[in-house]
Amino acid sequence: MDRTEPGGKGDLAGKVAIITGAGSYAGQGAAEARLLAEHGATVVVTDLPGGAGEKVAAELAVPGRFLPLDVTDEAAWTDLMATVEAEYGRVDILVNNAGLWLHAVMCDTSPREYRRVVEVNQTGVYLGMYAVAPLMRATGGGSIINTCSTAGLKGGGMPFAYAASKWAVRGMTRAAAWELASDGIRVNAICPGVIDTPMIEGGTENRERLAGFIPSGRLGTPEEVADLVLFLAGDGSRYVSGAEIAIDAAFTA
Numbered sequence: 299m300d301r302t303e304p305g306g307k308g309d310l311a312g313k314v315a316i317i318t319g320a321g322s323y324a325g326q327g328a329a330e331a332r333l334l335a336e337h338g339a340t341v342v343v344t345d346l347p348g349g350a351g352e353k354v355a356a357e358l359a360v361p362g363r364f365l366p367l368d369v370t371d372e373a374a375w376t377d378l379m380a381t382v383e384a385e386y387g388r389v390d391i392l393v394n395n396a397g398l399w400l401h402a403v404m405c406d407t408s409p410r411e412y413r414r415v416v417e418v419n420q421t422g423v424y425l426g427m428y429a430v431a432p433l434m435r436a437t438g439g440g441s442i443i444n445t446c447s448t449a450g451l452k453g454g455g456m457p458f459a460y461a462a463s464k465w466a467v468r469g470m471t472r473a474a475a476w477e478l479a480s481d482g483i484r485v486n487a488i489c490p491g492v493i494d495t496p497m498i499e500g501g502t503e504n505r506e507r508l509a510g511f512i513p514s515g516r517l518g519t520p521e522e523v524a525d526l527v528l529f530l531a532g533d534g535s536r537y538v539s540g541a542e543i544a545i546d547a548a549f550t551a
C-alpha cells in the first residue's frame with residue numbers, strides 16, 4: 299500500500315491529534331494514540347494527572363506530548379487549545395475518549411453520581427468539540443471521533459447514568475456533524491461493546507462471564523477499537539459523518 303494511501307502508513311503525516319483519557323496505559327485512548335502516531339500523526343495525549351500519560355506520549359512513533367486535562371474543566375480546554383495552537387498551529391483530529399463507568403441501576407444512582415457521569419461522559423464531549431472547532435474551521439477542517447458505547451444503543455441491561463450519558467453522545471454527534479459539515483469537519487461516534495481495558499471491573503472470572511454474552515465469544519481489544527478510530531481519522535472515511543458505528547462483534551445485532 300502506498301504510504302499516503304488512506305489506511306497506509308504515513309497517511310496521517312503532518313496531522314495533529316488530541317486524544318482525551320489517553321493516559322490509561324492499557325486503555326483505548328493509549329492504543330489509539332499509538333496507532334495514529336504509527337500512521338504519522340503528532341498526538342497530544344491528555345488525561346487527568348497521575349496516570350501513564352507521560353509514558354504513553356514518550357513511546358509514540360512520532361514524538362508527541364502529554365498535557366494534563368480534566369475534560370469537565372472548560373478553562374483547561376482553553377489552556378490546552380492555546381498550547382496546541384502556539385506549538386502546532388493546527389488540530390486535525392479530536393478523539394473524545396475519556397469516560398467514567400458507574401455500574402448502577404437508576405434506583406441505586408444518587409443525583410450526585412448521575413451528575414458526575416454526565417459531566418465527564420456528556421459535557422466533556424461537548425466541551426471538547428466546542429474547544430477544537432474554531433481552530434479546525436480556521437485550518438480547513440478535521441475529524442472528531444466521539445466515544446459512545448453499546449450502552450448508547452440500548453437501555454436494557456445497561457447502567458443507568460452511563461447509558462444516559464452515552465445516548466447523549468449520539469445526539470451531540472449528529473447535531474454537530476450537521477452543523478460543522480460545511481466547515482469540512484466530520485463528526486462520528488464509535489460504540490464499542492465490551493473491550494478489555496482497566497474499565498472492566500473484576501478479574502478473569504468477570505471477563506469470562508462477559509464473553510458469554512458476546513456472539514463471537516470474546517472481549518474486544520483496545521487495538522481493534524483503534525483500527526476503527528484510524529479509519530475515521532483518515533481520508534478513507536472522507537464521506538462518513540454523523541455516523542454511529544458499533545464495534546461489538548454483533549453484541550447489539
Ligand SMILES: NC(=O)c1ccc[n+]([C@@H]2O[C@H](COP(=O)([O-])OP(=O)(O)OC[C@H]3O[C@@H](n4cnc5c(N)ncnc54)[C@H](O)[C@@H]3O)[C@@H](O)[C@H]2O)c1
Nearest residue numbers: 319322325326346368369395396397447490492493495497
Ligand atoms: N471498556 C469498555 O468495555 C468500553 C465499552 C464501551 C465504551 N467505552 C468507552 O471507551 C472510553 C475509554 O475507556 P477505556 O475502556 O479505555 O477505559 P479506561 O478506564 O482505561 O480509560 C478511561 C480514561 O478516562 C479518563 N478520565 C476519566 N475521567 C476523566 C476526566 N474528567 N478528564 C479526563 N480524563 C478522564 C481516565 O483517567 C482514564 O484514563 C470511555 O469513554 C468508555 O466509556 C469502554
